[in-house]
Amino acid sequence: MAAEATVVGREAAGALVPRRATRIGLRSVALLYLVVLLIVPVGLVFYRAFEPGLGALWSSITTPAAISAFWLTITVTAIAVPLNTVFGVITAIAIVRGRFRGRALLDALIDLPFAVSPVVVGLALVLVYARPGWFGKWFIAHGIPIIFATPGLVLATIFVSLPFVVREVAPVLRELGDESEQAAATLGAGPWQTFSRITLPALRWAIAYGVVLSLARAIGEFGAVSVVSGHIAGQTNTLTLLVEARLDNLDTAGAYAASALLAAIAIVALLAMTLLRPRRELR
Amino acid sequence: MISVIDVNKRFGEFRALDDVSLEVPDGSLTVLLGPSGSGKSTLLRVIAGLEPPDSGRIEIAGTDVTGVPPQRRDIGFVFQHYAAFRHMTVRSNVAFGLRIRRRPRDEVARRVDELLDVVGLSGYADRYPAQLSGGQRQRMALARALAVEPKVLLLDEPFGALDAKVRGELRAWLRRLHDEVGATTVLVTHDQDEAMEIADRVAVLHEGRVEQVDTPREVYQRPANAFVMGFVGPVTRVGNRLVRPHDVRVEAVPSEGALEAMVERVVHLGHRVRLQLALADGSDVSVLLTADEATALEAARGDIVWVTDVDPEAEPRTLAASGA
DSSP states (O other): OHHHHHHHHHHHHHHHSOOHHHHHHHHHHHHHHHIIIIIHHHHHHHHHHHTTOHHHHHHHTSSHHHHHHHHHHHHHHHHHHHHHHHHHHHHHHHHHHOOOTTHHHHHHHTTHHHHSOHHHHHHHHHHHHSTTSTTHHHHHHTTOOOTTSHHHHHHHHHHHTSHHHHHHHHHHHHHHOSHHHHHHHHTTOOHHHHIIIIIHHHHHHHHHHHHHHHHHHHHHOOHHHHHHHOOOTTTTOOHHHHHHHHHHTTOHHHHHHHHHHHHHHHHHHHHHHHHHSOHHHHO | OEEEEEEEEEETTEEEEEEEEEEEOTTOEEEEEOOTTSSHHHHHHHHHTSSOOSEEEEEETTEEOTTSOGGGSOEEEEOTTOOOOTTSOHHHHHHHHHHHTTOOHHHHHHHHHHHHHHTTOGGGTTSOGGGSOHHHHHHHHHHHHHTTOOSEEEEESTTTTSOHHHHHHHHHHHHHHHHHHOOEEEEEESOHHHHHHHOSEEEEEETTEEEEEEOHHHHHHSOSSHHHHHHHSOOEEETTEEEOGGGEEEESSOOTTOEEEEEEEEEEETTEEEEEEEETTSOEEEEEEEHHHHHHHTOOTTOEEEEEESOTTSSSOBHHHHTO
16 A cells, blocks of 8 residues: 555656656756747847947937837827726626626627737728728718828727737636625625725736736737828838838838837836736735 | 515526525524525525515615615625635725725724734734635634624625634634624524524525524424424434434333334444334334443344334424425
8 A cells, every 4th residue: 555655646746746857858948949939039139229339229219200100109009008908897897797698799709809810900990991981981071080090090009909908807807706896795885996996906917917918919019000000101100110111211220229119118018017016916 | 683574586497585584583693504505595695685586575673675785784794705805904804894984094993903803813914815724714704794893794604615623613703702792693504513503593494495493402302394303413214203313212122102123233432322223114213322221222233122202292203294
């Protein structure tokens, strides 16, 4: 009996804790994968961006077109991400807690932006909002152009970054259950107090993570934005479109500078989130 | 007093509560006892306002609260799985109800300290629920429910998720606490030992109906029907009567109305001895004797003995009457 138990124990331990050599091997593979696919390319972009010198980099990202592109990206993101956050939390609650017809359909629809190519999204928006489109006539008649203007860029960005908050929040909400909310109700909290004091704080890290992902996607979106933008320099070019425009003009140094700026914004967002997250919840 | 009046509740085709009426006297500790699916938790949740009844009324202290949401019923509710607010410290958990009621800061602090002392968590005020054991979490949940001084305290299988030792300790502790605080308390459990130990009154539920409401002693000794008898304690069958195993008399010689039986097994349980007997009709009877009785009887496997029901007055014991 004892001998058998020992053998079983060793096997079980072996399954869970790989041997030293295996462990190092696994780590090396994971690290190599990251280095080859992530760190080298992104690092190279930064290297190329800084290669001409700080002065040249600075002047390259402070041209009027670059500043316009920077602010356009910030503006579009600043509209799209908060809207998707609010909508995302509401939708997640509807999907997890709702008992209505079509709930499964809504759940499936949320993933549509993941499934559809961004270029198709852009084309669809053009079909609906361009001059001959369904709503296009009305908007242009009322002096609000959508396509080849900021509203179109916002719409495209909202579309492609829509699922992130929902997909982060819904599982956490499901795991949370509704007992703590019921407990709050029995302690005298009304529906709004329960939501703001119990539900929302429990979801905060899921929301934060969804926001960071949305942010990264919104800042980095290219395909959908490219179709609806019209590429009017200084007006409808976002940072990603600026990178493309500079590449087309054989201004590789300028393209690297703009790319580095894009990457830097994304890294700052990720770092901010990692630093804000208290150690207690990392465990 | 809590009055449940003609309450019905269905979940789809399932009748969770079937025309239930119940009165819980002020200051009592009433236990809703029943197997799973008997409707006991549903009844508690209807009293709390967490579940609306399909029909019927709930009154608390003479006021009809049927349509009143839980936050305005002046109740405390303790859940089986604690329902701790995980992002709050123990102190903030306990203070929650008082903060919602916008009580002055120093009053909240004083009351929370007082309650943490009562539940024995004084040293844990700044911990998070994740850093507490199950028993500690449940005591925190109890302090949280008691903080707002509710008229009514409702507990849904509060010890169900705890291990046997902690469960026993908390039971005794809750009973003492109830005697000190005196809030009208309703506790749901499927554990008849728990009900017997803690309750002033036991309401036995079965398939959405209240079968009997009585003191633990009465429910045990004068069960209303075969279901209650079987649920609150061990039973055995002598002829066509249901009897407690310790209410069967076993003798070595025949007497008036006694049935002949053969000893199949003798099990020594310390101060008790269990006899497994077979009647002439092939049915089994399980009998509990004191060690002294067993010694006097000197029964061994294969012996013939004579059994009678000690307490023929007790009603109703016949299988026919209960429909079982």
